[in-house]
Amino acid sequence: MGLWGLMGIGVASCLVGTSNIRWSRPSLMIFSLGILFWGALGLVSPRLVATASAVPGVLQLTPLRAYFLAILGLVAVMSTWYRWGYHEHGGAVRWWISPFLLSMVTVLLANNVWLFMTAWEGMTITSFFLVTTEHDRVEVQRAGYIYLVMSQMSAMLILAGMLQMATQLHTFSFSTWTLRAGALPNTSKNLIIALLGMGFAIKSGVVPFHIWLPRAHPVAPAPVSSLMSGVMIKLGIFGVLQFLLFDLRPIPTFWPMVLLAAGAVSSLLGVLYALMEHDLKRLLAYHSIENVGIILLGIGVMGIGLNRHLPALAALGLAASLFHTLNHAVFKSQLFLAAGAVEQHSGTLDADHLGGLIRTIPAIAVGFIAGSLAISALPPFNGFVSEWLTLRGLLGLSIHATGILAVYGLGLAMVLGLTGALAGLCFVKASGVIFLGEARRPVYHRRIPISMTGPVWALAAVSLALGIFPNPLVRVFTAILPGSTPAQALAAVTVPVRPLYTAALILFGVVFFVLISRVWDVRTVPRWACGRVPDASMQITSASFTKAIRTTFAVIYRPHRELQALGPHVPDFPAQLIYQGGTRPIWERYIYRPLYRGVWTASRLSTHLQAGPVRLYLAYLLATVGVMLALLH
Amino acid sequence: MAVWTQVVGTATLFAGSPLLWGLTQKVKARLQGRRGSPVWQMYWVIVKNWRKETTVPEHSSWVFRIAPSVSMAALSTGLAMVPAGGAPPSGWPHDLLVVFFLLALERFWVGLAGMDSAGTFGGLGASRVTTLGTGIEPALLAAFGVLWQVSGHTAIAPLAQGLSDVPGGGLPWVMAASSFGLVLLAELGRLPVDNPDTHLELTMIHEATILEASGRLLSLWQWAMTLKLTLLLSLGWAILGPPWGSNPWVNLGLRCGELAATAVVLGWVESRFTKLRYLQLPTYTAVAAGVGVLALFLVAGGFGV
Numbered sequence: 001m002g003l004w005g006l007m008g009i010g011v012a013s014c015l016v017g018t019s020n021i022r023w024s025r026p027s028l029m030i031f032s033l034g035i036l037f038w039g040a041l042g043l044v045s046p047r048l049v050a051t052a053s054a055v056p057g058v059l060q061l062t063p064l065r066a067y068f069l070a071i072l073g074l075v076a077v078m079s080t081w082y083r084w085g086y087h088e089h090g091g092a093v094r095w096w097i098s099p100f101l102l103s104m105v106t107v108l109l110a111n112n113v114w115l116f117m118t119a120w121e122g123m124t125i126t127s128f129f130l131v132t133t134e135h136d137r138v139e140v141q142r143a144g145y146i147y148l149v150m151s152q153m154s155a156m157l158i159l160a161g162m163l164q165m166a167t168q169l170h171t172f173s174f175s176t177w178t179l180r181a182g183a184l185p186n187t188s189k190n191l192i193i194a195l196l197g198m199g200f201a202i203k204s205g206v207v208p209f210h211i212w213l214p215r216a217h218p219v220a221p222a223p224v225s226s227l228m229s230g231v232m233i234k235l236g237i238f239g240v241l242q243f244l245l246f247d248l249r250p251i252p253t254f255w256p257m258v259l260l261a262a263g264a265v266s267s268l269l270g271v272l273y274a275l276m277e278h279d280l281k282r283l284l285a286y287h288s289i290e291n292v293g294i295i296l297l298g299i300g301v302m303g304i305g306l307n308r309h310l311p312a313l314a315a316l317g318l319a320a321s322l323f324h325t326l327n328h329a330v331f332k333s334q335l336f337l338a339a340g341a342v343e344q345h346s347g348t349l350d351a352d353h354l355g356g357l358i359r360t361i362p363a364i365a366v367g368f369i370a371g372s373l374a375i376s377a378l379p380p381f382n383g384f385v386s387e388w389l390t391l392r393g394l395l396g397l398s399i400h401a402t403g404i405l406a407v408y409g410l411g412l413a414m415v416l417g418l419t420g421a422l423a424g425l426c427f428v429k430a431s432g433v434i435f436l437g438e439a440r441r442p443v444y445h446r447r448i449p450i451s452m453t454g455p456v457w458a459l460a461a462v463s464l465a466l467g468i469f470p471n472p473l474v475r476v477f478t479a480i481l482p483g484s485t486p487a488q489a490l491a492a493v494t495v496p497v498r499p500l501y502t503a504a505l506i507l508f509g510v511v512f513f514v515l516i517s518r519v520w521d522v523r524t525v526p527r528w529a530c531g532r533v534p535d536a537s538m539q540i541t542s543a544s545f546t547k548a549i550r551t552t553f554a555v556i557y558r559p560h561r562e563l564q565a566l567g568p569h570v571p572d573f574p575a576q577l578i579y580q581g582g583t584r585p586i587w588e589r590y591i592y593r594p595l596y597r598g599v600w601t602a603s604r605l606s607t608h609l610q611a612g613p614v615r616l617y618l619a620y621l622l623a624t625v626g627v628m629l630a631l632l633h
Numbered sequence: 634m635a636v637w638t639q640v641v642g643t644a645t646l647f648a649g650s651p652l653l654w655g656l657t658q659k660v661k662a663r664l665q666g667r668r669g670s671p672v673w674q675m676y677w678v679i680v681k682n683w684r685k686e687t688t689v690p691e692h693s694s695w696v697f698r699i700a701p702s703v704s705m706a707a708l709s710t711g712l713a714m715v716p717a718g719g720a721p722p723s724g725w726p727h728d729l730l731v732v733f734f735l736l737a738l739e740r741f742w743v744g745l746a747g748m749d750s751a752g753t754f755g756g757l758g759a760s761r762v763t764t765l766g767t768g769i770e771p772a773l774l775a776a777f778g779v780l781w782q783v784s785g786h787t788a789i790a791p792l793a794q795g796l797s798d799v800p801g802g803g804l805p806w807v808m809a810a811s812s813f814g815l816v817l818l819a820e821l822g823r824l825p826v827d828n829p830d831t832h833l834e835l836t837m838i839h840e841a842t843i844l845e846a847s848g849r850l851l852s853l854w855q856w857a858m859t860l861k862l863t864l865l866l867s868l869g870w871a872i873l874g875p876p877w878g879s880n881p882w883v884n885l886g887l888r889c890g891e892l893a894a895t896a897v898v899l900g901w902v903e904s905r906f907t908k909l910r911y912l913q914l915p916t917y918t919a920v921a922a923g924v925g926v927l928a929l930f931l932v933a934g935g936f937g938v
Contacts, residue, residue, distance in 0.1 A: 356692060356751075358694045358695075358696065359694065369696070369745075372741075373738075373741065376737070376741060377734065377737070378734060378737055378738040378741055379731070379734050379735065379738060384734055387734075388728075388730055388731070388734070391730055391774075391787075392730065392787060395781045395787060398778065398781055398782050398929070398933070399781060399782055399785045401933070403933055406782055406929060406933035407926065407929055407930055407933060410774070410775065410778040410781070410782075410926060410929055411926070413774050413778075414771035414772075414774050414775050414922065414926075415771070417733075417770040417771040417773070417774045418767060418770060418771040420737065420770060421737065421763075421766045421767040421768075421769070421770040421771070422767050424737055424740065424741050424744075424763060424766065425744075425763035425764060425766065425767060427741075428741060428744035428745060428748065428759055428763050429748075429760075429763075431745065431748070432744065432745060432747075432748025432749070432756070432759060433748070436693075436694065436696060436745065436748045436749040436751070437692055437693075437748060437749060437750075437751035437756075438691075438692040438751045496726075496728070496788075497726050497728040497730075497731050498724075498726035501726050502710060502726060502731060502735075505706070505709070505710040505713060506703075506706045506707060506710050506735075506738075507706075508706070509702070509705060509706025509707075509709050509710060510699065510702050510703050510706045512702075512706075513701070513702035513705045513706060513853060514698075514699055514702045517687075517701070517702060517849040517850060517852075517853055518687075518849065519695075519698035519699060519702075519850075521687065522687045522688060522689045522698065522848075522850075523686060523687070523688045523689070524688070524689055524690070524691050524693075525688045525689070525690065525691070526690070526691055527690040527691060527692070527750065527751055527752040527845065528690075528752055528754070528844065528845060529752065529753065530753075534751075534752065536751075538752065538753045539751055539752070539753070539756055540748075540753070540755075540756025540757060540759070540760060544756075544760070545756065545759070545760045546760070547760070548760070548761070548764045548911065548912065549764060549767070551912060552764075552912075552915045
């Protein structure tokens, strides 16, 4: 009953959104709050919700679903709040955002394949329209097209995997899958995991299926980017957790290893690509790939824990991945909303045009720096806790294993350490170039309303609260862990590092040293410019900040540069120098372009089969019947 | 009882860290054939700067002003987590990973301060400091890889006892110690990675980020620099050093002696090496990490142990 009510509010919100401008945002807010409420309720009292509100065979609310529902609700509330001040072009967002939310809710609550796939496709289509809000720009059309094609591939793979599972188990009901899928033979499990895993990986933007993500997220309006990056790509994570690890448990050990490798590659490459970006929203989009990779590392740890019957390790991995899922939703939507405010304020997101925004939009700058600390996994923010859990889990692999697996665990932990340090570098660059220092070019400054700073600060507060008091949340995860959970595993899932003490010590130290150093009692003087007149162009740029990284990881970036000298006395005394530099998109160039060409060639060749004459089609028919008869006899 | 030892120990190390710095400088000077400034010099420098007027560069914001305080706070918190005089009191947070995260927090604010100074050197230094950090963080994890594996913990105190229980743990110990030693030099910004005594534009790393700092802000930065030295050396001794005795106050005294001895060695190392090229530093940290991974290989693979 209750879940139907939630869906009803969603449908009403969709209808209001299409017809009434004034009530569209309030109705969406009511819907978002409803999602948050049901998610929280499902987490607090799972049994009550499961019995009182489930609709047998159609909708269900398990603790894992409730957790993702709560994340969706939180981000939806914040992005809806933000829309009060955000300048939107046209009515596309108003039209499509309610159906988008409704389809995500349905994906989470669906209890059979048909409802799930319908909602999944609905999610793709509605988000396609949201991405192409500014469809008069060519690059938006292109991004939208790539997004749609990749999403369709993902949906078809998932459908194939689900139909495979349904044929094996003779049922379309997810709750029955949970009970019976574990008994499937390993060969069918492998096929299902490969299909579903690839489908969900595309949706989550795991490398090498990531190419749609840095294109689609930046062109969408900021509230939509925050929903897509904060929640939509997490539904792929939900799928991996629910269908691969919970339903099909125990799975062959090969698969958790693949998850770990995919997580490591995604996290490292995601952050490395992010470093080279000058557009703030593209940079954030690449960081989504990184964070999905970190979540996958946690999931891989859980998979190995489940396989090797190490409940403590499984609990640690689950806590790490789920905690990071929430954390990423919080700080990434915070950062995307702040980026939207930067865009609305100054009209550009190009880092090399900006600078010194901390003086014109101080509140957004605080929100962005807080988000940067969180995403760089620094205490006392939430990213620190989940990255600690993930690192602990990876080192746990090393502890519980011998030989090459121990080194694998340590290697993954080192990759995560490198990722964290690179993320820190990237956000020193992003906050520094955009918010600190002096403005690089004069840009138009529009005022930012309080309804846009409000959600950014609220998310920062959530992020801080999760970083200081993680244990209540971590305890919730014990309800999600499948199977019987021994007491030892329960104890292991609390965070033993006392984030409260750390936060209190840091805060006390900062306040103490700020007070004794009397930071307000200072005199402003010109900068040191070696005796010359200082100006804005002597500040470091986004490209030069990462020069050493580009050189160190040249094998990944394939950097290239062209220096062209012009003038009558070339090469010795050029009058003008033209410099062009950049990195090569290897995935697009060496994988996707040949793939695309191959598909086109195949489709062109196949036109010969379908040339038009009826006699040819009759011949096909006869041949098919003949082959079938021969095979069936 | 144990709480008081920890509190007193932390306070002692906090207050004594400029002395440790002075000791290193003194040894360096003697090995270079100079008499050098007194070992107390760092205190006088800090006090002198504290009394001077504090100026901030134009276009800087509150970030530049609070960054040294955050740096001090992060490092002091880290120092408080390292057991100083025996096993830490129960419930005292002393996780090694948390100390690493605190070091990253400090680095982040050093970078932000550099970017906020709106000058050429600040941004350059911020870029260099954070780039160096990308080599240091995985190497720090790798240096203690063998200890995680053997002890099964990331807390500092059990970690410290891990290898002493393993028969034939000598070689892995040496490897972990040398790996940590190499990373330590990088993290501290000492030669052969960075030269704390130079202000040459082309070479300075950490100094570039604080070039615009003056007065009280500079004092805090300088104290933070010495604090980082104490924190890392103390961490190294807590993990790789000999097991604790029974009397906490004797332990604390021993720790101070150990730190002083290491500071002397550090001064010696500094005067033996020249600075590496900046672009060669990834190789340097990779070697440090490689030694740590090899040590884990030895133990986990069962070779030689």
